[in-house]
Amino acid sequence: MNRIFQALMVAALLLSALAQGAPTQLQAQTTHCTQSAHLLACSDAQGNAYSVASAGSTTYLRGFEMQDQRLWAQTNSRYGQLTFFTGVASNGEAWIGYIQRVGWTTITRVSGSDGTHSKITCSRLNGCY
Template sequence: MRNALKLALMSFSMLGAANAWAQVPALANCTRSANLLACVDGEGNAYSVNTVGSTIYLRGFEAIGKRYWAQTNSRYGQLTFFTGIASDGEAWVGYNRRVGWTTINRFSSSGGSSAKFTCSRIAGC
């Protein structure tokens, strides 16, 4: 779960940082329309990011765990709250807070995982 969620959070952060992100050959094959970004990586993981106003919907498939997951993000200024659920019943909550060029991310899940990590446009995560 931690890798799938971290991938989703990093993808969300990259989406905000690079609006014109249409394809990243080394990481994933992506297709983009006005409101939708859909990607598949070389390991068989797939995810999509759909934007509707200030709400972002993420959906995906984690190849290693063979499970589907969905996450909804609600943005309020520099703060984004998210909740998600996976096909095996695991649920998670968390937030992202943007401070300058840095994003502070925190989450916890019903599976016992929790983490806090920081991402920077310059240094990455």
């Protein structure tokens, strides 16, 4: 679940870049990204790959983790300030959760098929905790 959570955090950053109209060619340290109108695809020096595609209020995330040779996919559906998501990995792991925006604060809750639960609160003033 921890690696999936890390991938979700990367995907959230990718979504942020997509929503802000990031330039066509992005480069942040060892991550290389390419963007079209509705798709952002990235890969890093370790061989991990991620993509984010949008269609209306639905966002599709896909990824590959080199270390575990694992594919994963997640679908997000946004309703106002609330986003619900579900995901599955090729090793059978699954997760479900939501993201709630309250002013400058984002609260993310996720539950995994292995019984883990996480809550992450991020704000512009205090960072994430």
